Amino acid sequence: MQQRSIASAAISVIHGAGLEGTRLRDVARAAHVTTGAVTHYFDGKEAVLEAALEEVVRRTLQRLGRGRHKPPKDVETFVAQACAHLPVDEASQMEWRVWLAFWGKAIADDRLRAIHRRYYEAFVEHVAHVLRALKPNTSSREALLTADAVIATLDGVGVRAILEPEHWPSKRQRQTATALLVPLLREFEGAKKV
Incomplete structure (x- = not known):
């Protein structure tokens, strides 16, 4: 559940800063966790970004599935x-x-x-x-x-x-x-x- 929370936070950060401007500390702040917690679940920025994309797709497929x-x-x-x-x-x-x-x-x-x-x-x-x-x-x-x-x-x-x-x-x-x-x-x- 923590991973989805971090991915959701990454969506909001990417929305404001774009992919290149997204920093792990900003994602951690948006998720109300430490940067260490982010790196505990993800192997770096690219993994967090991909988790955000996966969360977008999960939400879309969930809406479609309804x-x-x-x-x-x-x-x-x-x-x-x-x-x-x-x-x-x-x-x-x-x-x-x-x-x-x-x-x-x-x-x-x-x-x-x-x-x-x-x-x-x-x-x-x-x-x-x-x-x-x-x-x-x-x-x-x-x-x-x-x-x-x-x-x-x-x-x-x-x-x-x-x-x-x-x-x-x-x-x-x-x-x-x-x-x-x-x-x-x-x-x-x-x-x-x-």
């Missing part, structure tokens, strides 16, 4: 659930900033790129599962292609919202995502099995 038992019955419900993953509040903005900070670092780091790929595979599989509930007779290929498009839409809106927060309030994020997702999902609903 809807597993009641998949949406219609496009509007699906879109509303999808829009809940945009950076529309302070907590989700912090998580998005951490996620995007690692995007930048992963460009030149094969190991981080592999980690991102694994996380995206989990996201795509979950969205495809939900899409198959929306349209039970769909093929896996069609569900996976549509899941990729849904995630690309959310990524695009989310990136703009993080980079230009003054121009992308939550209402605009939801409106833009809805404008892109509804036609995509209507086509998905009406498409014949591939």
Whole structure:
């Protein structure tokens, strides 16, 4: 439990200072522990940073999992659930900033790129599962292609919202995502099995 508390503290520090500006002592202070406690659980700054990324993904998958038992019955419900993953509040903005900070670092780091790929595979599989509930007779290929498009839409809106927060309030994020997702999902609903 202490490790998750430290990872959560690291998220808030990364949010304010970025990956390069994050220091172990700042993470310790935010977690209300000593630097020694941080190094007891983690083998240095890189391990703490990766734990923060893992915590962001854990939270995202947990939110995604909440809807597993009641998949949406219609496009509007699906879109509303999808829009809940945009950076529309302070907590989700912090998580998005951490996620995007690692995007930048992963460009030149094969190991981080592999980690991102694994996380995206989990996201795509979950969205495809939900899409198959929306349209039970769909093929896996069609569900996976549509899941990729849904995630690309959310990524695009989310990136703009993080980079230009003054121009992308939550209402605009939801409106833009809805404008892109509804036609995509209507086509998905009406498409014949591939």
